[in-house]
Amino acid sequence: MASAQTMQSRQHKNPNIDKLVELGDKIFEKYDAKKDQIADADIRGFMTTLLHELDRNIRQFKTNRFFIAVFGALKAGKSTLINALAEHYTSPSGYGYETTLHCSLILCADEEHPEGIYLYQLTGNKKREETDRQEKARELLDYFRGLYDWEFISKGGNWERSERYLLNGHDLHPSKDNLEAVLTEAILSRYPQLMLVEIRIKSEKDDNFLLKNIGILDMPGLDGSIANVKTDPIIAELPKAADYFLYVQSSIAAINSGARDYILSLINNSKEYIVVFNEIRAQYWLKSEVQSEVIEEQNNKAIGHLAKSLGVNPPRSFRINAAQAWDSKNRRFQVDKLMDGLTLEKLYDDSHIQDLKNEISKLCQNSVTEILDKNALNSLKEWIKTALPLEDFIKLQDEINQRWKQDLEKWDAIDQKFEDIRLMDEDKEDEPISIGDKLAEIEEKIKNLFFNEQNDSSMLQKIPKFEDFKKAKKIQYAKADKELLKIVWPPEGRNKIKNQSRCACNHFVEKLQNAIEKRIDFPLNTKNNESLLLHAANYTSVLDKIKEAINSADGSLDIVSNDSNDPLIGWSGRLWMTDSKKAKARIDYFKNFQKRFEEAVKKYSDDKIKLIKGCSDDLQEALRKDKGEWQNEYNEKTKKITADIEFIREFQKDLSDLEEARKRVYQS
Known part of the structure; x- marks a missing residue:
């Protein structure tokens, strides 16, 4: 409000009017100086108008x-x-x-x-x-x-x-x-x-x-x-x-x-x-x-x-x-x-x-x-x-504060609700399973995708004879691993396995997303809380990132090289070995390869599960972070609401004193 010129009061026959005017001026000056401290815009606007009218009324005595x-x-x-x-x-x-x-x-x-x-x-x-x-x-x-x-x-x-x-x-x-x-x-x-x-x-x-x-x-x-x-x-x-x-x-x-x-x-x-x-x-x-x-x-x-x-x-x-x-x-x-x-x-x-x-x-x-x-x-x-509407503002502020508390209870329940989420097993009607059980099931399914591509259950049946030892002695581990990998994981099945594993992961994420949307509800009803409602929607964006991460993940299978002194390295200098010893060396190598292949498959499936679980953890962390931000916002809002109510209470007390001073004028 723009400042106005000061006025000298006219003479009054009743001295109580002079006291009333003095009190009115003090109240106006006190609250006009501190009205901008009010956090709520509606209350601040109402008080600004109220103080201007108080100034008008006091000036009428002058x-x-x-x-x-x-x-x-x-x-x-x-x-x-x-x-x-x-x-x-x-x-x-x-x-x-x-x-x-x-x-x-x-x-x-x-x-x-x-x-x-x-x-x-x-x-x-x-x-x-x-x-x-x-x-x-x-x-x-x-x-x-x-x-x-x-x-x-x-x-x-x-x-x-x-x-x-x-x-x-x-x-x-x-x-x-x-x-x-x-x-x-x-x-x-x-x-x-x-x-x-x-x-x-x-x-x-x-x-x-x-x-x-x-x-x-x-x-x-x-x-x-x-x-x-x-x-x-x-x-x-x-x-x-x-x-x-x-x-x-x-x-x-x-x-x-x-x-x-x-x-x-x-x-x-x-x-x-x-x-x-x-x-x-x-x-x-x-x-x-x-x-x-x-x-x-x-x-x-x-x-x-x-x-x-x-x-x-x-x-x-x-x-x-x-x-x-x-x-x-x-x-x-x-x-x-x-x-x-x-x-x-x-x-x-x-x-x-x-x-x-x-x-x-x-x-x-x-x-x-x-x-x-x-x-x-x-x-x-x-x-x-x-x-009088100031009392309504207090009731409204109390109501807003209560709604914030109710929303806080919803945030507090998020963690527990997330832990309690169960997925419906498609093979077992109406029988829920835990997220951990489902992840283990997907991991096993991904492993089976590799081994099911093999015609036989044992790799030993696919071991090449390597009759030409002159040719065999030129094969180093990396080249041997690569050739064997082509045998146990043929190129024509590679994309099929990769797509199937991706589909299995995506299908799980969709089920997880549906379950979370049904289980974790975010109808926050706090007034003017649009920013926090956006926080509550973060879990959907995190799940979308999970899908994106699954779709963009590398589908290759990395066989770790064997750096031990395997007999295969010395084949070129062991022409004197008997055929049985050479066959045993060959079998030892393939057993070693089979072990490393199974470890690679396990690592591949583990990586997929870790990707999902890691993103799921990110989801929980995002929700907890948002809850923390919301908690800070709630604390700040509560602090402002309390300060506004204290401001109104103090003003009402001074207003009561002004009304008593007005009544004393009539009584005198």
Whole structure:
């Protein structure tokens, strides 16, 4: 959140309010400095908004700005009344059309804000969501209420303030012509996202209440078709933002549902209002005293109807004639048009506007601070209610933590489940066998693939005679082994054996994979745990690597050379040997070869089994490693969850202290 200017608190009659404000400032500063430590993004976002609203509420105890909003039905005489109260032409009025199309705020001019008209609109042409427009409306009203300066609210580039439009006419006083020239569709069309019109006037009388940080908000008619108040975010925000309300009701019009609903919204926000009945003397042919009686009767009936609609009696009401009051103060009014014997002073006195002015002046002199404090206290009370979802965050964090614990139990069971995996024996229906037994079976099958290629069970039957000893003496071990290998493992059977052994291994891996997928289930349900779900899928990728390793493994059979002093080496120098000794030497060699061949076959099959078992071990190791990573993640997450909950608990305690301080204000 962008920083805002500091504010000096206004004077309060109740010292407990000063203590409340001091406590609120401390709470805001404390948690605004540490809110970024919150790990959970949702909680951090909620706390950021909550702290901004706390700052807003505390600032309401410091501002001196007091806004009086004037509302009512279309053509009730709101703008005319405002002109009469301000004694300046500040709000356009007329007959037969809607004159007030946007909310206008009338303030006293000063050095920083000279007399004139200023238009405020949202930047850009994009269509904004209703909640966004509502937030921006509140932001703009906060600026006028003195809670934040223009630099703060315009920092995000959301607001555009128009040039100053002149308000004065040729006589240097607010001009109807100038005002209406600005607030017409021709000018307003340049501001498609216009939110508010600011009108600054110079007050020439020291007793004018506008000099005392008072602003008047002129609202469009609640039943207007052009202004469309139902979608105006400023109007929707005013029951919270304005401090006091004047409800203007025409004496010849019915109280409509729009006015009733708006008054109910004021009651719901604990805002004060008074009813102003604007006399419209339609029966001009009647005697003046009879007209007064008729209007008095109308007012009484209207009060009764309003009380019935609201379910409560309305507060104090005033009966005035706004048009009469304004004509008596309008500098352009031509006195010679008055009836014989009627003066501007009598016109003013008969309008009864002074009674309403006295009420407002008394309010401004004696009650502004109390009303501002009351409204700020009510606003703070409502804000404290918005912090209730923090308890839901705690419950959610506890729930998340519990789900993590449940997942941890699943990880703990992985090792045992892996050890307990059994494969169904295809030859023995519904009879499971262990992985170790299956591996031994495959190893034996691979060995048999070699020996089954031989026609006889003994290699001795395939021993060549080597009748030509001259040729035989040239054969060294390596060449002899190679020739014999061709005999016992013919080239035409080599690929067949290799493929069969590979198929046997792959078939086992597929059975293993199916068994693991059925046995080890990983439906982890921890929130935001996609990365750990990927960990759980690692076993499938490891099994795929097993298949790849089996398919790419070398299928050759390596016969280890015999480096001992075998008689075959000396055949060339032993021509004197008898045939029986030579035959024995030959048989000894082949026995030696058979032994080395069987060792090579065993090593070949062992290597295949080790490949599978090694990859299977890698699978278990991968799962255990992932579990370890998950355990670290779980520990870190638990630590963050605990810290977030402690943060919320601490904030709730300080919030409870703030609520107690608020209650002490009421008790005192």
